[in-house]
Amino acid sequence: MTEQEHIQKPSTEKNDEAPSVELVANTAKNEQLKNDLDNLLDEIDEVLEDNAEEFVRNYVQKGGE
Amino acid sequence: MAIAKVLGIETEYGITGGPDGDPVIASSILVNAFARNGETKVNWDFGDESPANDARHMPLLTSAAPMVESHLANTVLTNGARFYVDHAHPEYSSPECRTPLSGLLYDRAGEDVLLHAVRVANATSHDSPPITVYKNNSDGKGNSYGTHENYLVEREIPFPDIVRAIAPHLLSRQVILGAGKVGYETEYFDDLSPRFQLAQRSEFFEELVGLETTLKRPIVNTRDEPHGDPERFRRLHVIIGDANMSEVATFVKLGSTALLLAVLEDRGADVFPPMPRTPVRAVRAFGADLTLRQGQECVDGTTRSAWDYQDELWTLADRYVAGGDGAAVAPKAELQLLLTQWREMLDGVRDNRAAVADRVDWVAKLRLLNGFQERHNLNDEDPRLRAIDIQYHDIRPDKSLARRVGLRTLLKPEAIGEAFHKPPSDTRAYFRGRCIDKYPNEIVAANWDSIIFDLGVDPLHRVPMMDPLKGTAELLGDLLDNAANAEELLRALGTL
Numbered sequence: 001m002t003e004q005e006h007i008q009k010p011s012t013e014k015n016d017e018a019p020s021v022e023l024v025a026n027t028a029k030n031e032q033l034k035n036d037l038d039n040l041l042d043e044i045d046e047v048l049e050d051n052a053e054e055f056v057r058n059y060v061q062k063g064g065e
Numbered sequence: 066m067a068i069a070k071v072l073g074i075e076t077e078y079g080i081t082g083g084p085d086g087d088p089v090i091a092s093s094i095l096v097n098a099f100a101r102n103g104e105t106k107v108n109w110d111f112g113d114e115s116p117a118n119d120a121r122h123m124p125l126l127t128s129a130a131p132m133v134e135s136h137l138a139n140t141v142l143t144n145g146a147r148f149y150v151d152h153a154h155p156e157y158s159s160p161e162c163r164t165p166l167s168g169l170l171y172d173r174a175g176e177d178v179l180l181h182a183v184r185v186a187n188a189t190s191h192d193s194p195p196i197t198v199y200k201n202n203s204d205g206k207g208n209s210y211g212t213h214e215n216y217l218v219e220r221e222i223p224f225p226d227i228v229r230a231i232a233p234h235l236l237s238r239q240v241i242l243g244a245g246k247v248g249y250e251t252e253y254f255d256d257l258s259p260r261f262q263l264a265q266r267s268e269f270f271e272e273l274v275g276l277e278t279t280l281k282r283p284i285v286n287t288r289d290e291p292h293g294d295p296e297r298f299r300r301l302h303v304i305i306g307d308a309n310m311s312e313v314a315t316f317v318k319l320g321s322t323a324l325l326l327a328v329l330e331d332r333g334a335d336v337f338p339p340m341p342r343t344p345v346r347a348v349r350a351f352g353a354d355l356t357l358r359q360g361q362e363c364v365d366g367t368t369r370s371a372w373d374y375q376d377e378l379w380t381l382a383d384r385y386v387a388g389g390d391g392a393a394v395a396p397k398a399e400l401q402l403l404l405t406q407w408r409e410m411l412d413g414v415r416d417n418r419a420a421v422a423d424r425v426d427w428v429a430k431l432r433l434l435n436g437f438q439e440r441h442n443l444n445d446e447d448p449r450l451r452a453i454d455i456q457y458h459d460i461r462p463d464k465s466l467a468r469r470v471g472l473r474t475l476l477k478p479e480a481i482g483e484a485f486h487k488p489p490s491d492t493r494a495y496f497r498g499r500c501i502d503k504y505p506n507e508i509v510a511a512n513w514d515s516i517i518f519d520l521g522v523d524p525l526h527r528v529p530m531m532d533p534l535k536g537t538a539e540l541l542g543d544l545l546d547n548a549a550n551a552e553e554l555l556r557a558l559g560t561l
Contacts (some may be wrong), residue, residue, distance in 0.1 A: 029305060041437055041440050044437060049452050061088065062152060
């Protein structure tokens, strides 16, 4: 219920109440995403093709359709 | 009244590995591996293919017609799909589907078909490098291959109206549906040198309208091959899409396009926003504009960004549905899901990208690239960034990066498992799939609009399926359940 408390509090900032609540919510979400991203990047380090340069060089396709 | 928007997606997968790294051989190995494993052994019938027919009824001026390579491996699956070798790629063409969600389901089942084929092929061949496939549309070196959508359109809609109505959508939908791409690969961008583009395909388009698919690719393709009654139907063959890893994106791609075609049929072309004055320049510029704010001048003198176009088109679709229309595309609940997702993606890419990193492929990919680049302090040219781009589209669960970025799903795994084997119940794909499952030894060949049976005595019997909405479970389910062999089936159908 922290968000509701935020809504009740008088704002000391220039912005309206609603956007600042939204901002709090967004910050929380972005922090969550940041943690997710850190975990994800750890995983990428493990699964990314070993020799990226060779992998990319060898990925050659014929045109299709 | 808009007609049912029967639809489907054809995907050419990128392929590596196999004997001598020959993609044609590797693709054939995959298709044959799938057939050999007992999944299917029915051939494709090329009798009715006419990819050179042009919707504008004009003679071909610029090149030969697309070739149908009938000598290459080609099969029809029990789920009603076609799995074959097209040029140098394995291609899965989904069965005809009645709604966008069904189209998504059979597109996802296609990934599993490819995965299964790869596993069977690699398990039985140890002499050559393992085969790997990628659900993407470009190799980053100037070679592009297609993901094509198909939509059933009423024949009496004049083709210029289709172009006028749908081109603005086809060139702007990349802001939410693009699969994202590192760098650029055509001369067009030599000066601008974009670090990242919204879509894999946009820079490859060179014409507004045309019959080609491999050279001078057009935003609106005129191939006029209805695979159905040509007096009643047109099949709009859309070649300007990216293969999406995001289920929501595939769903919105099919749904938004089908819905706007229904709007065209019911309201006419004049309700659509005006075309950009230079559509080819617009589709490329939109693709390279990560701000999503760069406008293009339209034929009426106004200016629109890709986002503006999408905003207007969403409103058009929303009003159409709010007025009680849309049954041609999907049931009400599915339409609501479609409009909600389309809107959220649109608002998200402009105002809060993190909120749609679970749905928009280019946003998910870019977030990964930026994070990786920052963590390892890489310059823009580092090959690991391109490797991430390619590996995002790897369909192996243990290698796919798209599977790791937290993309939202819409489908239950059990539903995908079922769609691997079984056809949709509500189009003619039902008849095709059930026949192939039940009478494989009595079918010589099948294609989109017919099946040819061999009962062991001359002549062969061809069953035409000229209406995509006939041959459904409702119409033929009992009959198929009760016919023990093809002869009984043909007698019950009245063709014997």
